[in-house]
Amino acid sequence: MIKVILNGCSGRMGKIIAEVAKAGETIEIAAGVDKFIPETGTSFPVFDDISKCSVEADVVLDFSSPKSLPQLAEFCRCRKMPLVLCTTGYNTEEAEFIKKLGSEIAVFRSGNMSVGINLISSILRKISPILFDGYDIEIIEKHHNQKIDAPSGTALMLADSIKSSLEDEVSYVHGREGLRKREKSEIGIHAVRGGSIVGEHEIIFAGRGEIIELKHTALSREVFAVGALKACEFIASKTSGLFNMDDVLNLD
Numbered sequence: 001m002i003k004v005i006l007n008g009c010s011g012r013m014g015k016i017i018a019e020v021a022k023a024g025e026t027i028e029i030a031a032g033v034d035k036f037i038p039e040t041g042t043s044f045p046v047f048d049d050i051s052k053c054s055v056e057a058d059v060v061l062d063f064s065s066p067k068s069l070p071q072l073a074e075f076c077r078c079r080k081m082p083l084v085l086c087t088t089g090y091n092t093e094e095a096e097f098i099k100k101l102g103s104e105i106a107v108f109r110s111g112n113m114s115v116g117i118n119l120i121s122s123i124l125r126k127i128s129p130i131l132f133d134g135y136d137i138e139i140i141e142k143h144h145n146q147k148i149d150a151p152s153g154t155a156l157m158l159a160d161s162i163k164s165s166l167e168d169e170v171s172y173v174h175g176r177e178g179l180r181k182r183e184k185s186e187i188g189i190h191a192v193r194g195g196s197i198v199g200e201h202e203i204i205f206a207g208r209g210e211i212i213e214l215k216h217t218a219l220s221r222e223v224f225a226v227g228a229l230k231a232c233e234f235i236a237s238k239t240s241g242l243f244n245m246d247d248v249l250n251l252d
Contacts, residue, residue: 002236003030003057007072008064009046010034013086013221013228017063018042020225027229031055034064050075059084059232066090073101082106082235086113086228088153102242108235110245111157113227116216117201118245121158123214124203125165131212132166135205138188142200150191154201159187162203 004021008014009032021027022043031053032046047053050060050071060076061084062068068087076083085098088111101107112118128137141155151174163170173186182188199218204211218224227245234248 001028002026002059002232003028003055004232005029005031005033005050005053005055005057005060006044007033007050007060007062007068008087009042009044010036010038011063013063013224016221017061017225017228018044020222021229024229026233030057057081058236061228061232062087063228066094069094069097073097076105077101080105080239082108082238084108084228084231084235086110086224086231089149099242103240106235106238106240106243108231108243110227110231111153112199113224113231113245114199114216114218115227115230115245115249116223117154117158118227118249120201120203120214120216121161122246124158124161127205128162128165129167131205131207132168135207135212136182136184136186136188137162138190138204138206140190140192140202140204142192142194142197144196144198145193147193150193151189152191152199152201154199155189155191158201158203159189162187 004027006014006017006029018029021029029044031044033050033053034046035048037046037048059082060072062072063086066087066089072083098107098109139155139159141152143152159172170185170187173188175190198221202215204213230248235243
């Protein structure tokens with residue numbers, strides 16, 4: 001049984017992860033961390049700061065916000081403990097920090113924990129070099145009205161998958177406004193926020209006389225919880241390195 005410290009345990013995803021782990025047989029939530037400590041309803045101790053956590057565990061799983069990164073890194077460094085980062089919205093400096101952290105401890109980071117999204121990402125790396133010359137590429141992502149970061153980490157992950165597979169230089173255009181023709185080198189990224197949309201991502205390859213579309217719709221947040229727990233299982237035995245869902249699913 002792999003023991004996990006769940007950072008952000010009182011949030012929506014934290015609660016779902018705890019439920020999915022409880023129903024399974026391979027992961028145990030040994031402790032939770034959240035500034036909002038629930039009075040009842042958890043089968044594990046909860047701390048308002050990870051530095052106060054004295055529970056023995058194998059992995060730290062984070063579903064909170066980028067501002068938790070320094071504390072999580074320090075906690076895991078001191079204990080030589082793997083860290084799974086499911087949070088999105090990291091800036092360039094934080095992303096570089098995460099890369100360097102992978103030389104000291106095992107770090108897992110993904111813009112989306114869904115198996116389906118990561119399969120689409122793999123497909124995009126294969127088809128984009130074939131389609132790029134004759135097709136314009138646009139990405140549309142939709143999320144609930146409480147999501148803070150835009151575009152989503154998933155949309156950026158998909159765009160990066162396309163960009164990394166191309167020999168041509170491309171740039172991202174976030175939304176469109178004004179009077180200007182579309183440039184061939186652009187990948188458009190568009191964000192929609194509304195209601196209780198769990199997550200929807202559509203990649204459009206628009207050519208002359210035909211359109212190719214890849215689309216993923218998350219119907220429940222449980223898909224992200226399942227992926228996060230798979231990541232914990234994968235990384236528990238690792239001592240250093242930077243990993244993502246491609247490693248978990250053996251996509252490359």
